[in-house]
Amino acid sequence: MVNRLLDDPGGREIAVVVNDMGELNVDAELVASESDDGVIDLSNGCICCRLQDDLVTEVTRLAETRSFDYLLIEASGISEPLPIARTLTGESNEGNLPEQLRLDTTVSVIDAYGFWKAFDPAESLPDAAPDPERPLTDVLVEQVEFCDVLLLNKCDMVPGDALDAVEAEIRELQPRASLHRTTHSEVEPSQVLDTGRFDFGAAKRQQGWKQALASDGDEADDDHDHDHDHGHTHDEGVSAATAHGVESFVYRRDRPFHPHRLDAWLDDWRGNVVRAKGFAWVASRPETVLGVSQAGPSVQAGPIGRWEDDDPATRLVFIGRDLDEAALCGELDDCLATTDERAAAYPDDPFPRESP
Known part of the structure; x- marks a missing residue:
């Protein structure tokens, strides 16, 4: 996705920070090949934990030394989104970002094929989770539940009916985010840049399980019908959740x-x-x-x-x-x-x- 946005930033000047858990940041090298100005490489650790202070330092340095309209931060595949958002909004103890920066959008790119296989006990998992210490399902759910925009990627690898079911499950987990089906992360810049969708309070409150607990106390919603309608409907107005x-x-x-x-x-x-x-x-x-x-x-x-x-x-x-x-x-x-x-x-x- 980052490389595609560098190819077509929608008229914006973009800076990039790329994080990878390994000593060699392969993602940073791939992104750098698409960028004339290079990228900031944060390797050998995760920006949601041990590299939080480095993230603040590098973002501050970028803001002081470069002119750009938008900063993209690509976290490692096993990163937890919530701690990163806390760091970028000053809610952690890692220091504050420059005043001219604000967190605009959190985007999760979810592997539709990986999700389909990971939650089906009859199927084998694709290769392995990004980190053997954390099950793939943990990683996927955390990234689904905390985001403003969700790209359901590799949709070409999942049969149509199974893909509809995957989207319905994701919608039950994450009813708030704007969701786009993609192949090779092909997305319009306006769908992920300058959306203004980030709201920390809403992002923390509106996971599907929290909404279910909140509605549980409402006697008027006792039936709950178990199928939140999130816009994707099938024949005769039946929601995707109900259909699957x-x-x-x-x-x-x-x-x-x-x-x-x-x-x-x-x-x-x-x-x-x-x-x-x-x-x-x-x-x-x-x-x-x-x-x-x-x-x-x-x-x-x-x-x-x-x-x-x-x-x-x-x-x-x-x-x-x-x-x-x-x-x-x-x-x-x-x-x-x-x-x-x-x-x-x-x-x-x-x-x-x-x-x-």
Whole structure:
């Protein structure tokens, strides 16, 4: 995408910062071959964590030494978008950017073929995730959930009906972003540059799972219909989500889980659950909020705070295709602690846990 924008910047002068995890920044070399002015190369680390300070330093230097209309920052394939946005908006502790710069748009380029394979248990994963320490599904979901514009790329590699289903799943995960199907990242400059779409508060609030939790408290929306209409419709006005069985629901209970039964249940991934996220109450940690995050076969669960003045309760959002809500709720109900189990001690508490 960056190379295409350098070829056709829409009349803008563009500067580029390219980040790569390896010592050799191959992406920077490829981009530099398209740019007469060269690029800033941030290698051997990720700008969402260890290279945050370097990012601020280099962006500030660019603003002071070069004249440009737009700065493109290409993060590594495993970067988390949220920490980068915090850095670029001054919400982190890594210093402030020059006043003449503002964050205009966050763009996620999602590999449609990789997404299709990663969330289908009957299929093999494409090659390997960018980082063996982080499952591909984690990377994909994080990049889908936090963006203003989403390019669903490599669409030519996915059959039409499967591509519609992938888009429907992505729309359930990310209802806010402007979505464009692309091949070879071919996109009009106006679709990703000078959009003015970035809104930090909205970006943090409007992931699909957060919207589901928010609407869960609205009695007028109890039915929820499990199929947000995000503009892409099929025959007779049926939404893409409905056409492909993509849905979501909230599991809510006011009894704690037995820690070992919940831990065992989390090991058994259902292929039709794309995303599960929320908060759990566990008998082994009655004062602690247990955060649960599942993306495909990758599951993490661990303490994220204390209940304090809030009443302990479990609220878990499930997003997927052809979900059997009654069966899932029944399985989770079987994991709830009995009265005696709530009073028991759990010296071998399995939490926190992370996917292997």
